[in-house]
Amino acid sequence: EDQVTQSPEALRLQEGESSSLNCSYTVSGLRGLFWYRQDPGKGPEFLFTLYSAGEEKEKERLKATLTKKESFLHITAPKPEDSATYLCAVQAGTGGFKTIFGAGTRLFVKA
C-alpha cells in the first residue's frame, strides 16, 4: 500500500536554530514529490516539486532534497514567520492520479 509518513509530528525551534523535516514514502514508481506550507485556516502554499533521487531545490531559507526512500526539508536559520504546518505529498504511477498526503509537521519557531 502506498504510504507517506512525516516526522516529527511537531517541531519547536529557537529562531536561528537550523533543522530538518522528514518525509518517508513507500510507493511504486514515484512520479513526483511535493512540499507545501500551510498556515492555520489557509490553503496549502506550494513550495517545491522533486521528481528524481538526487534532486535538490532551494528557496530562501528552505532546501528540499530527495532520495529513493525519503525527502528532507532543511530549514536554515528559521524565523518566527516560518512557523506553519509543512505537508509532503507524493504521486505514484501505480496510484493512478491520486495524490497521497502525509499528516504534516507542525513547526513552531520562537523568537
Added chain:
Amino acid sequence: DTEVTQTPKHLVMGMTNKKSLKCEQHMGHRAMYWYKQKAKKPPELMFVYSYEKLSINESVPSRFSPECPNSSLLNLHLHALQPEDSALYLCASSQDQAVGETQYFGPGTRLLVL
C-alpha cells in the same frame, strides 16, 4: 501567476440549506480539484475534473454535487449537509491531470454546518 481564488471565505449553513462554493483560476489549467480538510489532518480528495469532465469521484455523498461550467470555474453545490461536514474546503488546479503535475491550492472556504 499561480493564483486560485475561492468564495466565500467563510460559510455557515443549516442542515436544510442549499449553498454553493466557487473556485476560479486563470492559469489555463485543465484539471481542477475539490479537497476536504479537517483540523490537523491532511487534505482528502473529493473530486477531480479534467478538461471540464468529472474524472474522479472519491465516493463522496450525493449531498455534495460538483460542477465545472468552463475551464476556469469549479463549483461545489451543497445540500442537506450534516454537522460532520464542517471543514475547510479547498480547490486546487494543475496544468492537466498527468501524474507528477504540481497542484496549486486556493485559500479555502471554511464551512460550518449547524
